[in-house]
Amino acid sequence: MKIARVQGYRNRQALIKISFIIIVFFFIYRAFSITDIIANDLSLKLKASNNSEFTIIEKSIRGNILDRNNNLLAINLIHKKINLDPMILQDEYIDLLAEALNIPTDEFREKIRQKRENKRKYYIVKEKLRVNDPILSNIAELKSKRVDICLKEFKLPSNNLADKVKLLVGLKLEAKEKIEDENCTRQSIAGVAIESSGFRYYPKKDSVAALIGKTNINNIGVFGIESEYDQYLAGFDGNKRLADNKNGSNIYYDPELIKKFKEGADLNLTIDSDIQFHVYNAIKEQAEFHEADSAAAIVLSPNGEILALTNYPSTDPNNHQNYSADDYRNRVFSDKTEPGSTMKPFTMLLALDKGVITATEDELIDVTTRVGNILPDKKYTEMTIQRILEKSHNLGTVMVAENIENEEFYNTWKMLGFGSSLGLMPGTENPGVLRHYSNWGSADKRSLSFGHGPMNTNLAQLARAYLVFANEGAIPSLKLFKDNSTPDNLEQVFSPESTKRIAEILDSVASDNGSGYRAVIDGYSVAGKTGTAEMVIDGEYSKDGAKRTYFIGFSPAENPKYIMAVRLDYPKKCFVSWDPTMRNRCEGSNSASMAFQKAMKRILINDPDIKSKFEG
Template sequence: MSIKRLLRTFKVQNYWQRQGLIKYIFVFLFLGFAFRIVSVNQLDAGKVSLQEKGVKQTINKLTETARRGDILDRNGEILASSLILKKVNLDPTKVQLEYIPKLATALNMSNKKLSKILAKKRKIGSRYLIIKKNLMLTDPIISNIVKLQKEKIKDRTKVCRIKKKKDKVELLDRALSFLKVKEIKITYSNIKSCQKEKIDGLVLQEDTYRSYPKGASLAPLLGRTHRDSGIETEFNHVLAGQDGKKQLKYNQNSRGSYFIPEIISTLKHGQDIKLTIDSKIQYHAYTALEKSVKKHAADSGSAIILAANGEVLAMANYPADDPNDRSVYNAENYRNRVLSDKVEPGSTMKPFTMVLALDQNKITATADELIDVSKSIGHIKSD
């Protein structure tokens, strides 16, 4: 028999058996896929179906922060206001070591100090570090950070990384391992790879700062945010406003818009509050009170100035802290003694007695004047 005829015989030998085997394989695969499709549709993720879970994963919630209202005096002078600032947030686990010198220069810090801070945070696995905060929009640090983030490819720093690569195994060794004749130990080699990258782990975020331009003179009256005192707390529901919340939800039935914004709560900025206080009169009252308390070595002092119609023009207390200094908080120095301290009825009537005596020219308002009460006080004689 010739070789050509032998090959032809080999090709047609068991043809129907081989064809039947292939058909069985395809049928088996089809049944397997069909079973998997049914099981996935009926699969539950806890108490939620897999389909519902997939829809929930497409939901994205957005929050718009409400701006806190200002506190003004009777003339429109700002007594408390929220400034829009910036802060620099770092992820110590992502900032490349090669970028530390550039980052330190941008932050106006020493290279050594920044390296030490990042190493300490990286050691404990911290991924959140506010390295700079309360930055005014005109601060050079902000422009430095933006410039560093937007570096062109040619100006970027070359970052080197050590990667582990699986060592190549010879074909013969793999065959012997497959046949379980020889056991192969998998080994890895360290390969150094260097390429230019953008700085990573650096974010410039928006921040707000509550500013009190008049300092300590109004601190006990206004109080401070996140502290239980003053106008800031009493009228927080008016000043704070309401954050706006939206939910972006995937909608496959919508036309042209796959994510329909659904408003959960409407954004409402805080309202301004206008007081009857005159900030200039308040300042002079506070300054005079401070001098008087220090002169007489008193523990504290309070003063209130009213207009003819009863409106409060000034309400001063001393001692008081500067609310712009967040490093110090003494609750006693934020206590509004005019409203909170108890005063005996007799003491409250003394100013009226003095005013009556002045009005009837019984006494004069001179600094050196003494009133002799050794014999009598008015019509009441002493024993």
């Protein structure tokens, strides 16, 4: 049989071929131009590029804080934590994991059950583990094991031959019940991760808390040096962009630097951690003995370096469970107080330089006449300058001060640094006040001469003023950071001759004849001055007997190596020297001087360069 072609067959065949070729070319065109399609203002090519790029964050490492001998005061340490995903942890591993973690099995099973009920995928089961903790070894060993993990499921049974025939001829199969099936495979533990994190550690603990401060959970300084110098210690994180080969290779090029990484700088302090330890323990012991609210002390070297700066009460900055901001209060810098009779030596220095007194043994000051509100005590009629300082006599001091001009007082006190910031910890320091002499009345000058009236100061400023006795009347700046390249800038305040004479008198103050008799250290020479000042509470002097007691001194008395200022706030239990059971009102002589003696004694006996008089 012959088949005839349909009319127009060839034309239709040609049309189909042409249409097919057009479609093929269209798809080829689209394949090459698809990267230029714009979607949401971003080309697909750019999207693909973005998906092949990611940013690397380089975390900065916080700098260490060290003392003058490179002993660590603050350091970054690594600890480990164990993170679980209870949703994927296999049941067969629960008991084994509890054993590895040293957690009772029943307790651990119950905890996992609760986490699963709440669909918790993140469970820190152990944290703050040292890198050598046995638990980490247990977990590593457990992760290397493989045990049989059996999964049970219900599924329809397989069709037998009869069922297959029924299906072939189109018959409907009867409904079947699902049967339980168990599938076991050997698997390692799932959902257990050991993570690392850094934390700040303070080896010297509570002896340095107020000075060094601490960091928060984000490793940002919140108190003390950690806060004041956070920008130097913290450094800053770096960013790098990693991208693949633009020609299609899977090889990644060197990262592109976006922001340069910088580690935090180490800070070397002038602090001697051994001296810091001795002083802290001494003031803590004496504050508790005298039932004082608080205590503070600072130790200086003659060139103005701060060797110790400590406060009580304090706290262990490594303990994150108990926290009180008051335990980090740096009372040496932050408390502005009236320094009391510790200022009397400077009044005598100024008077001696101005020729108002001679401070010789035959010079007598009349103390029988009332001056303003300062009354005679009817105990003395005439006193030498040495006797005035030994007995801390207010009227005798005022009689000398009456012959000094207000402007001379003000200018000298200003040169000593009162009323001006030390510039060491600006966010912490309260620079105190020195009111201008143009606003003084006659009572202001009198009270200023023995540490009251138009001035108040912090303990660091007060200690610095006493550096004149270690520098022949000159005063250096205080230094908290060890920097041998920094030149000593000395300002001459008093003449060397006057300074030497008053230093000799202060040696007698710290003797059996003076108010500082309890600062005496057997075998060593000590010079200094006691002080007592009523505390100002709510703008008024306390009516309950609240006082601050001071002792500022130095040792050895000639060519001093250590200058120390000690303050006790509101001591409540003081005793007379001849009977340890007989109570007495608290003064600098029977509280702060005792704290000074305990602290300075521990410093001196641990200094191999200073020999006791009892040594050969």
